[in-house]
Amino acid sequence: MSVLVPVYNERHLVEASLRRVLALDDPLISQLQVVAVDDGSTDGSGAILEALQRGDRRLTIVRRERNHGKGAAVRTALEHATGDICVIHDADLEYNPGDIPALLRPFVDEGADAVFGSRYLAAPYRRALMYRHSVMNRMLTRLSNWFTDLDLTDVETCYKAVRTTLLRSIPLRSPDFRIEIELAMKLAKRRAHVFEVPIRYLPRSHAEGKKIGVWDGVLALAALVRFAIRDYIYLDDEYGAHILTQLERTRRFNLWLGDTLRPFVGDRVLEIGAGIGTLTDQFIPRELYSASDINASYLHYLTKYALGKPYLHVARVDVVEPRDFGDLAGRFDTILMINVLEHVSDPDQALCNIVGALRPGGVAVVLVPQGPALYGSLDEALEHRERYTRAGLLEALRRAGLRVEHVRDFNRISVPAWWFNGRVLRRKRFSRVQLKMLDVAVPFVKRIDRLIPWPGQSLIAVGRKP
Numbered sequence: 178m179s180v181l182v183p184v185y186n187e188r189h190l191v192e193a194s195l196r197r198v199l200a201l202d203d204p205l206i207s208q209l210q211v212v213a214v215d216d217g218s219t220d221g222s223g224a225i226l227e228a229l230q231r232g233d234r235r236l237t238i239v240r241r242e243r244n245h246g247k248g249a250a251v252r253t254a255l256e257h258a259t260g261d262i263c264v265i266h267d268a269d270l271e272y273n274p275g276d277i278p279a280l281l282r283p284f285v286d287e288g289a290d291a292v293f294g295s296r297y298l299a300a301p302y303r304r305a306l307m308y309r310h311s312v313m314n315r316m317l318t319r320l321s322n323w324f325t326d327l328d329l330t331d332v333e334t335c336y337k338a339v340r341t342t343l344l345r346s347i348p349l350r351s352p353d354f355r356i357e358i359e360l361a362m363k364l365a366k367r368r369a370h371v372f373e374v375p376i377r378y379l380p381r382s383h384a385e386g387k388k389i390g391v392w393d394g395v396l397a398l399a400a401l402v403r404f405a406i407r408d409y410i411y412l413d414d415e416y417g418a419h420i421l422t423q424l425e426r427t428r429r430f431n432l433w434l435g436d437t438l439r440p441f442v443g444d445r446v447l448e449i450g451a452g453i454g455t456l457t458d459q460f461i462p463r464e465l466y467s468a469s470d471i472n473a474s475y476l477h478y479l480t481k482y483a484l485g486k487p488y489l490h491v492a493r494v495d496v497v498e499p500r501d502f503g504d505l506a507g508r509f510d511t512i513l514m515i516n517v518l519e520h521v522s523d524p525d526q527a528l529c530n531i532v533g534a535l536r537p538g539g540v541a542v543v544l545v546p547q548g549p550a551l552y553g554s555l556d557e558a559l560e561h562r563e564r565y566t567r568a569g570l571l572e573a574l575r576r577a578g579l580r581v582e583h584v585r586d587f588n589r590i591s592v593p594a595w596w597f598n599g600r601v602l603r604r605k606r607f608s609r610v611q612l613k614m615l616d617v618a619v620p621f622v623k624r625i626d627r628l629i630p631w632p633g634q635s636l637i638a639v640g641r642k643p
Contacts, residue, residue: 178206178281179260179341182213183250186220187268192229194270199233203278205285212237212254213268217244222268248356252349255341264338272335276376280338283372288481290343290369293329293361294336294376307380317397321358324405325365329373332361333397336376343369346474348412354393355400362404367411368453370481408609411474427612429619434515435459437587441542441639443510447534449496450517453478462488467509469494496527505534515544516635518573519561528577535642541579544587545570547636551592553599558606570638579640586633590622591615595634 180198184191191213198211213236215223223240230236237257241250251265262284264277276294283289296306297315314333321332337360347367351359364371435456444464451457451468452475460466467490468479476493483489494501496517512531521527531541545565546556552564567584574581594611598604615622626633 178208178277179210179212179254179258179263180266180277181251181254181258181263182211182266182268183216183247183254184213184218184222184226184268185216185244185250186218186222188218188220188222188225190270191222191268192225194266194268194274195226195229195236197270197274198266198277199229199235201274201277203281205278205281208260209235210237210258210260211235212239212257214238214250214254215240216246216250217241246351246353248349248351248353248359251356255344258341261341262338263341263344265335267335271379273377273379276336276374277338279374279376280336283374284338284340287372288370288484289372290477290481291337291339291364292372292374293331293338294334295329295331295373296334296376296378297330298373298375300375300377303375304378306378310380313394317358317394317401320398320401321361324401325362327361327365327371329361329371331373333357334376339364340477342473343367343477346412348409350409351400353396354389355396358397358400359404362401363410366408368478368482427616429616431455432459433619433623434587437585437637438513438515438542438544441511441540441583442513443539445509445536446511446513447494447505447509447531448513448515449494449531450515450520451475451479454482456513456515457482457489461486464488465490465508467492467505471495496530497521497523499526499530502530502534507534507536509534510536510539512539512541514541516546518543518545518570519563519565520559521562524562524573525576528573528579532577532579532642537642539642540582541574541640541642542637543570543574543640544635544637547586547632547634548592551596551599551634553596554603554605555595555599555607565636567632567636570636574638574640577640578642580643581638581640583637583639585637587626587635587637589626589629589631589633590618591634592631 195211201209213226215226215238226238230238239253239257264280280292280294283292318329318332322329347363349356349359442460446460446463447467448457449469451470457468466488469492470476471493476491479491483491512535514531518524518527546561547565549564571581
């Protein structure tokens with residue numbers, strides 16, 4: 178476990194606070210690391226941290242010349258974290274480190290992704306807190322819950338424990354106390370499994386050094402709106418996760434794609450490149466549904482999503498690696514490969530691998546981007562190797578031994594916008610307005626799509642194994 182501690186002018190409390198953290202002794206904690214960020218302290222807090230470090234090497238100190246705020250300090254501490262779980266702890270003594278082991282239990286027992294310590298959950302006893310402060314906190318929590326659809330009791334709590342790999346994959350931008358809202362909103366949008374446990378709380382006054390104030394409450398309200406609108410919830414990676422997440426938010430469009438593919442989906446399905454389950458969710462339950470990907474963040478999400486679904490299996494499958502298909506030979510009657518083939522280094526090997534996983538008579542459903550003339554900056558951002566022609570895709574399927582039974586263009590309506598954004602404006606991301614317009618128009622668009630005279634943005638082919 179790594180405990181992340183922002184420190185700013187806390188010389189009267191920081192030593193006692195960190196000693197309590199370092200004294201933690203619980204069977205769930207095999208190794209303890211404390212990362213304290215001296216965020217431009219001017220009162221001698223840094224010297225106290227140095228003295229503590231000389232006595233206990235489990236303490237890592239990071240110094241910043243200027244004060245940047247709690248959110249910035251948490252991001253800095255996260256860069257040095259080595260534990261499986263990160264827990265945020267304030268340097269004052271408002272929160273009791275003795276409650277930290279309780280935060281860890283849901284990770285072990287329930288497979289939690291994040292655990293918040295709540296000052297308002299039922300407990301054997303609870304100190305009576307400041308009423309006006311509690312009213313404001315509950316109001317913020319209710320508003321946050323409306324946007325996130327999480328039924329939290331204390332969104333502004335300091336004690337937030339998150340799996341380190343998950344926390345590192347989230348782009349955190351808030352420099353100050355708005356990180357509390359940002360983290361809750363982005364965990365919800367990532368569909369993380371969030372739990373709460375009751376904790377103790379000893380509030381202090383502004384005269385005693387409390388730093389959060391009324392203005393921070395105003396900023397938190399603004400942050401609620403900002404992070405409800407923005408969908409930047411994945412750090413940029415080699416899989417184009419930030420763009421794929423934007424597309425996942427176009428619910429009607431994804432339902433249209435699912436309805437288009439559904440007639441070809443059988444009872445035993447392998448989905449290559451399942452992502453965060455946009456199609457998986459539409460096609461289960463089945464006799465067997467195996468959702469695969471190579472992105473660790475997606476696999477983590479899919480594994481959590483599969484809890485309680487015995488028919489849904491999750492596995493890391495690299496479509497160009499024959500060894501990943503060793504146990505899959507002849508197991509499936511349907512293989513879905515949607516927006517995958519254009520990414521792989523050896524498409525012929527990939528198609529041969531999926532043919533091997535099909536039962537005789539099974540079908541491979543392949544969707545690829547169409548039209549080399551449309552290739553532009555959006556394709557580069559998504560790391561598309563190419564955009565296919567109809568003849569090129571059909572020939573590749575035939576080389577793999579598949580008998581092509583169905584071919585159709587899909588999403589003709591988006592071709593002009595893709596060309597304009599990728600070839601003229603050279604954008605690396607989709608326009609939120611354009612995506613929203615497309616999603617709203619889907620009920621009408623899907624009825625006229627086949628009437629549009631130019632080829633579709635995507636091409637769907639269904640090939641059967643003899």
